[in-house]
Amino acid sequence: MNKIILESERLLLRPLxxxxxxxxxxGTINLIKVxxxxxxxxxxxxxxxxxxxKKMEKVPKDIHEWYTYWLIVDKNTKSGIGFIGFKGTPDEGGHVEVGYSISCAYxxxxxxxxxxxxxxxxxxKNPDLKGITACKVLKTNTGSNRVLKNCNFKLASSSEEFxxxxxxxx
Structure with missing residues (x-):
């Protein structure tokens, strides 16, 4: 996998x-460099x-960035505080689903x-990508709903729960 590292003011994103x-x-996280x-x-x-x-075992290594979690690293503490990633490469329609989590303290x-x-x-930057989806976001998860709205995601549909x-x- 390429040594891609994405950087913002407070964070680094590093594909695992x-x-x-x-x-x-x-449970041997002490063996990870970060x-x-x-x-x-x-x-x-x-x-x-x-x-x-299981998915990564079946796909070429050059697209692992689309399947893995990216570690969210706090630049101040140099510690991994969460995970974010896609569930694969864009589908036939050009869409990919994102998922994420972060330590409660952050x-x-x-x-x-x-x-x-x-x-x-x-x-x-992927020319095949037409959109990113976030599916089954619990309506009660106000933090995640707020994150998606802050990142210009539009509510496409909803059910009683999601x-x-x-x-x-x-």
Whole structure:
């Protein structure tokens, strides 16, 4: 995988390698070059990492950035505070779904908005990308709904329980 690092005022985004994901899954995060705040790894994050590992085993390494989690690194502490990533390359319609999480201690500071903006800008350079989706966002998750709106995602539809968002790229 390329040594891509995305940078904003307060954050670095670094795509995790296949081996990094394995280490998170096994609980051996001390083997990863960047310190990861243990509070950033939720049960659902571990579950998503297991799914990402299975997908990454089946795709060429040169597109792993589209399948892996990107570690959100706080530039001040030089510590991993969250994860963000896509669920693969753009589909036939040119859309890709994004997912993310951040340590509770780093919420309500605009950091996830910063991270999502960074990753969306990186992804927008792919000529096949027409839009980024955020599916099954719980209506009760006010933080995530706010992040998506702050990043110019539009509410595409909703159900009784979930909101579905879209960011048009081209």
């Amino acid at each position: 390698s296949f081996d990094d994901l394995i280490n998170i899954e096994k 310190h990861i705040n243990q509070n950033a790894i939720f049960d659902f994050t571990k579950s998503a990492i297991s799914k990402k590992i 919420r309500k500071q605009g950091l996830m908005t910063e991270a999502l903006s960074l990753l969306s800008n990186w992804a927008s 909101n579905y968002y879209l960011l048009d790229i081209h």
